[in-house]
Amino acid sequence: MNYFVNVKFLGAAKTVTGSKFLIETSEKTILIDCGMFQGLKELRxxxxxxxxxxxNKIxxxxxxxxxxxxxxxxxxxVKQGFSGKIIGTAPxxxxxxxxxxxxxxxxxxxxQKANKEKYSSHVPALPFYTLEDAENTIRKFEVGIVNKWIDLSENMKYRFQYNGHIIGATFIELDIKGKRFVFSxxxxxxxxxxxxxxKTPEWADFLFIESTYGNKLHPVEDIEEKLAAIIVDTIQKKGNLVIPSFAVERLQTLMYILWKLYKENKIPNIPIFVDSPMGNRVLDVFKRFPKWHKLPMEEYSAMCNHINIIQSYKETWETIDDKRSKIIIAGSGMVTGGRVLTYLQQIIDEPSTTVLLVGYQAEGTRGRQLLEGAHEIRxxxxxxPVKATIxxxxxxxxxxxxxxxxxxxxxxxxxxxxVFLIHGEPTALDAFRxxxxxxYHWNVVIPTLDSEEEIII
Structure with missing residues (x-):
């Protein structure tokens, strides 16, 4: 008797963000990831x-x-009726x-700000979700085990495998009646x-692989040398170096590199400020899960002691008013929100300012606009006006x-x-295909949003 599996691409199809992949079978319905779309207005x-x-069927x-x-x-x-478990690794x-x-x-x-200042076209402007909604969701969390097959039903099991990228990240192997579905x-x-x-997969009957940089090779560059040169230039200009940063992993990596450069006398003792409440909490995750990364705890402590970690919005303004040359690392990484907006509002129009972009900038984000040479930013x-060096x-x-x-x-x-190519913009997807x-001479498919793939096992 045939066994039917239906895969529906609810996100990250012909775009990078909004990761959601629905797997329907006669036994269980599973959702791999449940992400937001970011970037272009039509996606948001x-x-x-x-x-x-x-x-409620998931x-x-x-x-x-x-x-x-x-x-x-x-x-x-969850508000739409999902009542099951949300499983991921502890980190x-x-x-x-x-x-x-x-x-x-x-x-x-x-x-609240949009309603007060009346700049939203929506009246009233509503939050996408509230703290209460978040708490209702978090109550459904359940820690999953790594490197071990876990049964979901008679014919279905899954396994998390370490995948780098950020702390706790995995790829997911889903075994359905002997066929291996791998989600990268x-x-x-x-x-x-x-x-x-x-880690890498050893078997995949159906492979769902990210393609964010499917058309690019990262440049071979000496990161430390390049960053040190930018810092020295900032000091010479008597300006500020603003680094919009993702709160998870990138911020901690930047902190470590800056600490390493100072420790090795490659940069002077320039004040460094980290302004990301979320990033601060992620630092604690590194402390809680030392087996998930390779930063020794003594290095972690020395790094945190060397850097000024901002605790309040009052300190944000004190940092802006500080006339010394300094490095400011603040969220968010694509300049879509967060504390970095407060800094850039104040100093992006100053020629002595340098803005350093250190991660992927999705279409439609302010980060992408800056990367592509925008003369003004909203x-x-x-x-x-953008007078800063980018x-x-x-x-x-x-x-x-x-x-x-x-x-x-x-x-x-x-x-x-x-092989299904996901998490990519069209040019990256086609080049990677x-x-x-x-x-490899494999059969490659580029799914579209809300498309379905019926698989008979």
Whole structure:
């Protein structure tokens, strides 16, 4: 008797964000990741629509890692009727809890500000979800075991495998009646400052692989040398270096590199400020889960003692008013929100300011606009001229590049029946499709949003 599996691509299809993959069988319905769309307005507006499936029919949600574009839709799906378990590794759930609470607070504050200052086209402006919604979601969290097959039903089981990228991140193997479905999540890089090498799959009948940098190789550059040169230039200009940073992993990596440069006398003792309430809480996750990273605790403590970690919004303004040359690391990494907006509002129009972009900048984000040379930028309904110098260090990305992705697949012993390219913009997806076909001769598919794939086992 045939066994039917239906896969529905509810996000991260022909775009990078909004990761959601629904697997329906006669036994169970599983959702892999439950992320928010970010970037272009037309994508962000999709967040406000209910899913095209019944949330109360989903039995379990499995999370690859804790980033917003993989977990940020969870409170919405719970409100739509999902009542099952949300399973991820212990660090992933710790990160997800931080991100959901932080996002809920930001959503509430931005709605309040928009209503007060009347700059939203929505009357009244509503938060995407509230702190209460976040707490209702977090109560459904359950810690999953790594490197062990866990039964979901008679014919279904899953396994989390270490994947680098951020603390707690995994790829997910789903075995359905003897067929192996592999969901890559976001794949980390080799030789990472803080994380071990990603593990790799050995078998995949159906492979769902991220393609964020499917058309690019990260430049071979000396990160420390380049960063030191930017810092020296900032001091010479008597200006400020502002680094918009993702709160998870990138911020901690930057802290470690800056501490290392100072310790090795490669940069002077310039004041360094970290202004990311969420990033501060993620630092605690590194302390709680030392086996998930390779930063020794004595180095962790020395690094934290060397850097000024801002605790309040009052301290944010004190830092802005501080006339010394300084380094400011603040969220968010794509300049879509967070404390970095407060700094850039004040100093992006000063030629002595340098803005350093150190991660992927999705289409439609302020970070992408700056990267592409925007002459002005909009914050809270007003335009500000960009007179700051914009720099980038691409090789600090936590995402695997094209060669890393190809290497990640090379230990797969069989020929997959289908390879689905997800988490990529169209040009990256198409370039990666051609590369996989040339190198491996596998059957590659680029799914579209809300498309379905029926598989008969």
């Amino acid at each position: 507006e999709l967040n406000w629509k209910d899913l095209s499936v019944n949330a 039995d379990v949600i499995l999370l690859t890692h804790g980033h917003l574009d993989h977990v940020g839709y969870l409170p919405r799906i 992933t759930l710790a990160i997800a809890e931080i991100i959901l609470n932080d996002s809920a607070k930001i959503h509430e504050e931005e709605a 999540g976001d794949i980390g890089r080799s030789n990472d400052y803080l994380l071990e090498e990603p 914050f809270y309904g007003k335009y500000y 720099k980038t260090i691409e090789s600090l990305s936590a995402h695997a590049d094209q060669q890393d992705l190809l290497n990640w697949m090379k230990n797969i012993k069989n020929v997959p029946e289908k 051609v590369k996989i076909k040339d190198q």
